[in-house]
Amino acid sequence: MSEIEKKTAELLKKNEKQIHELWKTLLIAKAKNLVEMIGLDRMKENTLEVLGQFSALLSSGTDIQMDDYRQMRKILGDLSKDLTLKNMSPSETATFIFSLKDAIVPVFQKEHKDDRLLMDYILVINRVIDQLGLYTFEVYLESRESLIREQQQAFMEVSVPVVKIWDRILMIPLVGMLDSTRTQLMMETMLTSLEDNQANVAILDISGIPVVDTLVARHLVTAASAAKLMGAECIITGIRAKISQTLVQLGVDLSGFSTCSTLADGLRMALASTEQRIG
């Protein structure tokens, strides 16, 4: 088998220039987006590099997990990562390496009329390119996943902003799903900020919470009670008509807390209770 691989490598080396030209033409014709995204120069450079590596590596084996293939994996991995970040689809990304097959086969066919040998060569080429294609997919997926993780973390950090909107008055806009993790984070941030800013009032705005059920209500009550212990007052704003009706039917009792329908009313209430005026 290694004889075949060596011969394949030789054949590849011999026709490298021709294959390279054909590959580039194919890429420009078939994967316009991809070429546009990485630029013509980089495409030329990458294709040349991959092809050069390819013929050199074939004679040492066809398992791309081998150490020899490290450089090759790096080129394709970097390319795949770049394309992920540029929002290329996985099939577009994989077109890069898979189109090499289409460039090699016609050249080999011209060179070799002997069907049996040609078959063997193409099998070798296929085996390696398929692995490289899968590798491209894997890297693509990994980069996507790490992107999602980063975004999750970034989201968690901004998920509970505490804004000082007036002297001794804080505002905490709550958005989305209020689960226990975020409630915990919200409580901690709110209580620390109350202390740091010497604030007396915290306005919790729930306009951005789509469904206010008993769990959300319980979290709000807990946060408000904790603030109360510190001598601060919690005003819950953003209770729209539909939420108000729902809460009453649900039997949630928020009568122990100051509530308002709009943030503006909440601010007015907060100014009054801290005996301040605007202007």
Place this chain on the structure above:
Amino acid sequence: MKKVSDSLKINVEVMDQEDVIVVRQEIRQLMRGLGFSLMDQTRVVTAVSELARNIIVHAGQGRVEAYQVIDQHRIGISCIFTDEGPGIHDVQKALEPGFSTANSMGIGLGGAKNLCNEFDIESALGKGTKVTITEWLK
């Protein structure tokens, strides 16, 4: 009352909080499609949120189904919440405000009953619980 076409149907397995969000969104969408007002949507979706969370909290996992129903001249939506959890010992008591076995407010189940037009609960100890709620389009 009878079920209508399978085209408008939701069938979701709930296993964690994320699934509750999915169920809420899908039911809201179904209701919006049927022409329910925003107020009705909010009430029912809140009840759905309570009941779906009950499945997670008490049974660990279960299933939520929803479909359009027709009764003579009116149309509505029915949602069924089934689980194979421990069941409820005393259903009447569980519906009373303040009764909780899970360290919560204890108003979710009774609240859900108040939030929709029809509410039906069947529960057998050790076998599981099935809650059906129905809301009619006015």
